[in-house]
Amino acid sequence: MTVATPGGLGFPKAEQAVRITRTRTIKGKTSRETAYLTISLPAGQARPVDLGAWARAEWQIENRVHYVRDVTLREDAHQARTGNGPAVFATLRNTSIGYHRVNGATNIAEATREASQRPHDLITAVTTGKPTVNRPNGTMQ
Structure with a gap:
């Protein structure tokens, strides 16, 4: 998502928002985690x-x-x-x-x-x- 997305990001000076989903398996047990990041650089620079x-x-x-x-x-x-x-x-x-x-x-x-x-x-x-x-x-x- 970028600042140009309808509705914007809602964070001052943020240019992009990123969702990262991580999946890992430890000792046979799989877990999933989602993290969100805001980035102050535009998509062309990041x-x-x-x-x-x-x-x-x-x-x-x-x-x-x-x-x-x-x-x-x-x-x-x-x-x-x-x-x-x-x-x-x-x-x-x-x-x-x-x-x-x-x-x-x-x-x-x-x-x-x-x-x-x-x-x-x-x-x-x-x-x-x-x-x-x-x-x-x-x-x-």
């Missing part, structure tokens, strides 16, 4: 292929960062609600995720559990210019 790529990129961010913060690091259960507390803890969570990703971790939950057994490695990584991680099997990274 083609359907672009819109699909942008939506997938957003979900990649959601899956790699927000999901990890919510589920693995239990951000929603945290009690800091006032002052700078929420921003400070969000920064620490993002730093933790980034640290593990830079060190090649694909499973942040597992990397966090492993790191909790080696707190001195984490302190060294933060306080020196050349972080070294000692792996449980004795190898160095």
Whole structure:
């Protein structure tokens, strides 16, 4: 739907509205979800292929960062609600995720559990210019 559609979009400055229907199957169970987006670019500058790529990129961010913060690091259960507390803890969570990703971790939950057994490695990584991680099997990274 574009701004030229009879009745318009109803959102100031929106040029297009997009409906995306996602179907996924996990452990044999299929679910379907519909998402709606509003776009401030006209159809000539934001083609359907672009819109699909942008939506997938957003979900990649959601899956790699927000999901990890919510589920693995239990951000929603945290009690800091006032002052700078929420921003400070969000920064620490993002730093933790980034640290593990830079060190090649694909499973942040597992990397966090492993790191909790080696707190001195984490302190060294933060306080020196050349972080070294000692792996449980004795190898160095």
